[in-house]
Amino acid sequence: LFPDRSCNSPQWELINGKGDREKVISLLKEIAEENALVLPHPKPFVYLVGFGDSSIDFELAIWFDKPFIRKQVISELNRSIWQRFKEFNIEIPFPQRDLHLRTQDLPLSFKQE
Numbered sequence: 001l002f003p004d005r006s007c008n009s010p011q012w013e014l015i016n017g018k019g020d021r022e023k024v025i026s027l028l029k030e031i032a033e034e035n036a037l038v039l040p041h042p043k044p045f046v047y048l049v050g051f052g053d054s055s056i057d058f059e060l061a062i063w064f065d066k067p068f069i070r071k072q073v074i075s076e077l078n079r080s081i082w083q084r085f086k087e088f089n090i091e092i093p094f095p096q097r098d099l100h101l102r103t104q105d106l107p108l109s110f111k112q113e
Contacts, residue, residue, distance in 0.1 A: 037073045038073065
């Protein structure tokens with residue numbers, strides 16, 4: 001489609017179920033559009049791609065013209081996302097596990113030798 005451009009669609013697990021999805025989509029687009037390395041055309045686009053164990057997962061489609069700057073672009077976007085989400089009190093979920101311990105009244109027997 002755009003042979004002279006490289007597309008990158010990093011995926012983020014961005015918000016817990018309590019987050020404002022529309023605000024997240026709008027912030028991700030803004031962050032991408034403000035980044036000087038992201039091409040303005042085609043415009044960045046955000047997909048809601050799934051539901052994780054403790055998250056709603058988004059994919060940000062962006063375009064840039066130099067494949068070797070991929071890590072730099074992702075790093076800049078990640079730092080901007082983290083900062084902007086903190087400003088708007090949007091939680092980035094981290095895996096949490098509950099440990100359930102069960103006890104049973106079992107007779108203990110010890111063998112003496």
